[in-house]
Amino acid sequence: MTVSAPDGRVVLLLTSPRVAPGILGWAAWDHLRGADAVLAADLDPAWQKAFDEAGVEVTDVGGRPVTQRAGHLVELAGAGRSVVWLGSPDGDPGLSDALAEHLGRRSIASRPPELEIVTGSHDVPGARLLDLVAVMDRLRSPGGCPWDARQTHASLLPCLLEEAHEVLEAVETGDRDHLAEELGDLLLQVVFHARLAEEDDEAPFDIDDVAGGIVAKLVHRHPHVFGDTEVTGVDEVVDNWEHIKAAEKRREGLFDGIPPTLPALARAQKMLHRLRRAGEPGAGAPADVEAVFARAAGDDPVAARLLDAVLLAEAGDVEAESSLRRALRRLPAPSALPVSDGSDDAEAPGAG
Numbered sequence: 558m559t560v561s562a563p564d565g566r567v568v569l570l571l572t573s574p575r576v577a578p579g580i581l582g583w584a585a586w587d588h589l590r591g592a593d594a595v596l597a598a599d600l601d602p603a604w605q606k607a608f609d610e611a612g613v614e615v616t617d618v619g620g621r622p623v624t625q626r627a628g629h630l631v632e633l634a635g636a637g638r639s640v641v642w643l644g645s646p647d648g649d650p651g652l653s654d655a656l657a658e659h660l661g662r663r664s665i666a667s668r669p670p671e672l673e674i675v676t677g678s679h680d681v682p683g684a685r686l687l688d689l690v691a692v693m694d695r696l697r698s699p700g701g702c703p704w705d706a707r708q709t710h711a712s713l714l715p716c717l718l719e720e721a722h723e724v725l726e727a728v729e730t731g732d733r734d735h736l737a738e739e740l741g742d743l744l745l746q747v748v749f750h751a752r753l754a755e756e757d758d759e760a761p762f763d764i765d766d767v768a769g770g771i772v773a774k775l776v777h778r779h780p781h782v783f784g785d786t787e788v789t790g791v792d793e794v795v796d797n798w799e800h801i802k803a804a805e806k807r808r809e810g811l812f813d814g815i816p817p818t819l820p821a822l823a824r825a826q827k828m829l830h831r832l833r834r835a836g837e838p839g840a841g842a843p844a845d846v847e848a849v850f851a852r853a854a855g856d857d858p859v860a861a862r863l864l865d866a867v868l869l870a871e872a873g874d875v876e877a878e879s880s881l882r883r884a885l886r887r888l889p890a891p892s893a894l895p896v897s898d899g900s901d902d903a904e905a906p907g908a909g
Contacts, residue, residue, distance in 0.1 A: 565634035565670040567642065567656070568592070572677045574646035575684040579607030585677030588641050589613050594633045597643040598626065604643070615643065627655035634670035690764055693748045697756075710753055717746045729882065777801065799834070811835055823878040825867045833871075 568588050572581065578601060581589075589595055590613060597604075599619035608615050618626050626642075633640040642652075660669040696705040720743040727736035751764040778801050780786035781794060788794050806814055815827050832846045847868065854861035870877035 564668055565637050566639045567630050567634045567670050567672050568639065569642050569644060569672070569674045570677050571644045571674065573680045573684065575680050575687045576678040578603035579611075581677040585675055586611070588639075588675055591639060592641040593638040594640045595643065596626070596630060596633075596640065598645050598649070600643070601646075623649070623651040624655045624658075627652060627659050630656065631659045631670060640670075689744065689748055690752075693745075693752050697752050705749075708749070708753070710750060713746065713749060713753075717743075717750075720746055725882070729879070729886075777805075820878055822863070822867060822881060823876070825864060826871060826877050829867055829871055 570585055570588060572585075589608075589611070595608075595613055595615045596618050597615050598617065598621075600615060600617050605615065618629060621629070630640055630642055642649075656672065660672065696702045720739065723739045724736070724743050727739045747767070748764060751762070751767050755761055755763040776783045778798050780797065780801075781788045786797065788797065811831050812828055815824060815831070817824070819827070829846060829850070832849060850864040850868065851861070854864050867877050870880060
């Protein structure tokens with residue numbers, strides 16, 4: 558028995574929902590322009606506009622059940638015709654199985670249409686961040702999550718602090734899976750705060766403003782990368798960074814910009830760093846940092862010992878806060894004390 562040539566072609570054109578409508582590769586546009594029919598389900602108006610501008614006619618079959626869509630595709634592809642199905646953002650659940658069933662019904666003597674899958678657009682690096690923004694918008698919008706809807710910048714501060722500390726723990730324990738998870742939890746806090754800011758009546762900003770601001774800052778503070786400044790090593794990079802930062806911030810005091818909410822050891826070490834820089838030749842400040850610390854401790858022997866520890870950490874080029882955390886992790890848990898299973902630690906939905 559002679560087997561005939563394929564009876565047409567069904568092209569499944571897959572696109573990324575994170576890429577703007579109309580941005581497709583050349584192969585995708587060739588299939589669309591050369592097709593005898595182009596079908597889609599519940600076509601987004603932005604995609605419809607892109608196809609209208611390209612002169613591609615699209616038939617929307619969103620009102621048909623999946624099995625009927627599949628049958629219609631196979632039917633249209635008869636007699637050597639080519640039909641393109643524009644994939645939906647939800648992945649068209651059930652369509653592949655329905656197509657396989659319809660194609661399987663064709664007799665061997667009259668071969669069914671060829672089935673080809675074409676990727677029209679790919680995600681760019683960072684594209685999943687758009688998904689996070691969309692999910693956050695859904696949670697915060699009417700009909701979303703009641704807990705998320707009632708949060709404010711202030712109410713989220715404990716979550717932000719907790720997630721930052723959990724990132725620290727993941728880094729210091731070396732658990733890579735834990736680190737990926739905790740970075741995601743911390744990223745959620747940034748996106749959450751940006752979504753709240755978008756709703757502000759007096760001074761709104763959104764996630765694009767946040768991202769745009771940090772991009773501009775990084776470019777400005779790296780003139781050796783994005784400009785024509787030449788550096789000989791890391792020390793010059795740090796010096797340039799500090800000078801640019803000082804010009805941007807226009808600080809009024811030596812310790813201006815050091816968050817008072819930092820853990821005391823970490824704050825003391827940052828203040829010590831500022832004092833050291835202020836005491837460099839030509840800076841116009843006393844170089845006797847030890848004496849400054851001693852005066853700050855006064856007659857408090859505990860404060861004096863703690864500040865001495867910060868000086869020791871600086872001399873050894875280590876972070877005092879990190880060093881103490883490592884030591885605390887080495888403390889054995891007393892076997893006589895009961896170990897909590899965590900069931901009594903009620904967490905808010907926004908916590909990791």
